[in-house]
Amino acid sequence: MQAAAFNSVKLPSALVMEARQTAIAMRRSTAGQIEYWAMLGKAVEDGGLTAREAAKAxxxxxxxxxxxxxxADFVAFDASGQLAQHVRNAIASNAFQAQRLAA
Structure with missing residues (x-):
């Protein structure tokens, strides 16, 4: 199997930070998230999106x-020292719902 070739590109820091945040939620690497967005953009262009439609969007x-x-909620709860309690509450709520559905 041949290894994939990689190239480096410079991206705006804000884009990389947004990709990093989204990647965490989507369980992707930051590079994987940016690659996913690039593939989506290519698919949209290949699908016939016009320059005017893209500019409007x-x-x-x-x-x-x-x-x-x-x-943002996670960071706020962590900063306030309430993260552990909110996690416990979420677990208890999920357990209650699971028991109710199983009954």
Whole structure:
């Protein structure tokens, strides 16, 4: 099996940080997340998205992603010292729901 060839590219720090945050939630590496986004972009272009449609989509402000919101909550709970308690509460809630569904 032949090893894949790799090249280095420079990316804006903000893009890499966003990819890192999303990658954690999606259980990918940062490089894997960026590669995934690149493949999605290529698929969209190959599918016939026009330059005008792309510019319009990119100019619209985006809402924070669910992954970003989850990470923000996680960081806030960690900073407040309440992370462990929130984890215990989530586990207890999930266990209760599982027992209820099993009954």
């Amino acid at each position: 990119l100019s619209q402000p985006s809402e924070p992603s669910q992954a970003q919101a989850l990470l």
